[in-house]
Amino acid sequence: MSKLLHVTNGDSLNDRLLALKVKGDYAVWREMLCEGKTVANLASEEFRAARISFFKSNYPEHAGSYDDKFGSQLAIIADAHLYEEVVLWFEYDLFCHINMLACISFLRAINYKGIVSLVCSGRVSGEKELKGLSQLSDQQLLAHYKDKTTLTNHDIFLADDLWRLYCGNDHLKLKPQRAKDASFIYLSNCISAHKERFPHVQSGLNTLETNMLRLIRKYEIKTEKQLCGYMLNYQGYYGYGDIQLFKMITRMRPFFILENDVLTLTEESNNILDTGKNVFQKIAYSCNLGGVSKYDYTYDENNHQLTKL
Numbered sequence: 622m623s624k625l626l627h628v629t630n631g632d633s634l635n636d637r638l639l640a641l642k643v644k645g646d647y648a649v650w651r652e653m654l655c656e657g658k659t660v661a662n663l664a665s666e667e668f669r670a671a672r673i674s675f676f677k678s679n680y681p682e683h684a685g686s687y688d689d690k691f692g693s694q695l696a697i698i699a700d701a702h703l704y705e706e707v708v709l710w711f712e713y714d715l716f717c718h719i720n721m722l723a724c725i726s727f728l729r730a731i732n733y734k735g736i737v738s739l740v741c742s743g744r745v746s747g748e749k750e751l752k753g754l755s756q757l758s759d760q761q762l763l764a765h766y767k768d769k770t771t772l773t774n775h776d777i778f779l780a781d782d783l784w785r786l787y788c789g790n791d792h793l794k795l796k797p798q799r800a801k802d803a804s805f806i807y808l809s810n811c812i813s814a815h816k817e818r819f820p821h822v823q824s825g826l827n828t829l830e831t832n833m834l835r836l837i838r839k840y841e842i843k844t845e846k847q848l849c850g851y852m853l854n855y856q857g858y859y860g861y862g863d864i865q866l867f868k869m870i871t872r873m874r875p876f877f878i879l880e881n882d883v884l885t886l887t888e889e890s891n892n893i894l895d896t897g898k899n900v901f902q903k904i905a906y907s908c909n910l911g912g913v914s915k916y917d918y919t920y921d922e923n924n925h926q927l928t929k930l
Contacts (some may be wrong), residue, residue, distance in 0.1 A: 626697070626704040628724055630711050634752040634754050638710075641759060643766065645708070648697040651690045652699035655719045655815075656865065657907040661788040663695060675909070680864065689736040698724065699731055706736040708769060712753045713743035713807040714860025715814045719787065719911075721805075725772070735775060738769045753860075774802055776804045783812075787911040792816075792918060794929055806870045807858070816927055818910055824893050825901030829859060830873060834890050837877050842884045845870050872906065 625645030630656065630779040635649045636652050652818035657675030669692070676684035683690070701707050707728060711721040727738060729740075742754045745761060754762065772780075779799065796814065800808035817828035829852075836842065836851045844866070847890040852866045861869075876890040901916075908915040918927045 624705045625708060626701060626706070627696060627708045627710060630717055630720065630754065634710060635706045637755075637762070641763065642860055646697070648694045650711075650720050650724060651694060651864075652720055652723075653716065653769070654723050654911075655716050655861075656908075656910070657870060659723070659911045660771070661726065661785045662730065664699070665747045673686070677699055679868070683852045697728070698727060701728060701731065701733045701735065704735060705850055706738060708766075709731065709737065709739045710754060711741055712860060713810075713860060714858050715811040716860030716862070717816075718805070718808060718811040719784075722780045722784040722787065725777055726784040729777055729781045734898055737772045739772055739804070740765050741805075741807065741880075741895075749769065770804050772804055774841060775802070779803050780805075782810075785813075791911045791929075792911070793929060813925070814926070815910070816920055817917060817922075819918040819920045819927060820904070822921045822928065823897045823899065825899045825904055826893065827915075827920070828922075829856065829861075829869065830900070830904070831894070832856070833869070833873055834886060834894055837884050838886050838894065845884075848884060872904075874901070 627635075627638065627643065627645050627647045629638065629647060629649050631651070632649055635647055639647070640648045647899075652672070660671050662668055666716060669687075672691075673684055673687050676687060693852065698707075709721060709724060710722075711717040740754075742757060743751050745757070752761075754765075757765065783795065783799065786792070787900065792815075794814055797812045798810035800812065814828075821826050821831065826834075826899045828865065832855065833848070833852060836855060837848065839888065840851060842848050846903070848870055849863055849866045850872075853861075853863065875887075876893075877884050877886050879885070886894075893900060905916050916930070918929055920927055
């Protein structure tokens with residue numbers, strides 16, 4: 622029996638760990654479950670069909686290779702009983718944490734009896750900003766691995782429960798305080814970030830969409846590519862990649878114009894930021910966040926609560 626199976630959050634980290642000769646076998650988690658409809662049972666045809674449908678509609682260039690890129694890796698994880706320990710490599714952000722919850726739920730569903738441990742980046746001694754795994758030096762990365770967290774039964778039950786809630790139709794039950802006694806030190810922040818993905822009751826835009834407008838107003842941004850760079854750097858706990866952010870920028874084009882070679886907010890957009898003008902009806906589009914539509918709820922930033930519509 623091989624001792625270790627590493628489940629990494631992407632090919633870049635996977636290649637780096639191989640180069641560092643970190644012993645064990647590897648599976649790469651090539652999914653982005655923070656977007657689109659999800660189904661709790663990852664081994665089901667319903668899950669596969671939902672995800673391929675999502676990619677066809679939103680990222681068609683990736684739909685045809687879904688089984689090869691993700692299905693093949695899930696099959697490796699399905700054989701986790703061959704390993705004494707599964708080491709999960711996921712980061713502090715929402716993107717990674719939803720993938721992590723799904724992976725843990727899958728391990729529980731296949732009745733894996735071995736050790737499940739977690740290497741999670743985030744706060745680094747001497748650094749002000751949170752760091753992703755790819756931002757760590759080789760020495761820091763290996764130190765994180767040495768200090769990996771062994772997940773308890775409570776952690777695994779909690780992750781499974783939260784994944785099923787995320788795939789369900791009642792996101793009011795996704796509460797940050799659920800994570801207070803768990804080993805996932807960034808999970809409560811990620812749950813809070815998820816709640817802020819729903820449109821604010823005041824404006825109809827969510828937190829990321831509102832921040833995009835603020836960035837355009839604050840900085841002299843000349844291109845959408847430059848805007849994407851700012852959003853990557855100022856997105857907090859979301860962990861979105863450039864393809865997700867470019868899709869958001871495209872959707873938000875009615876709210877800014879190119880004027881004198883600089884992106885400039887429209888009058889309406891300035892009113893959103895200054896007077897709280899509500900554009901819920903204008904911005905609404907077809908979008909699932911797990912088991913619900915993005916427009917099934919509104920978020921009140923005054924009390925940090927969701928309300929079901």
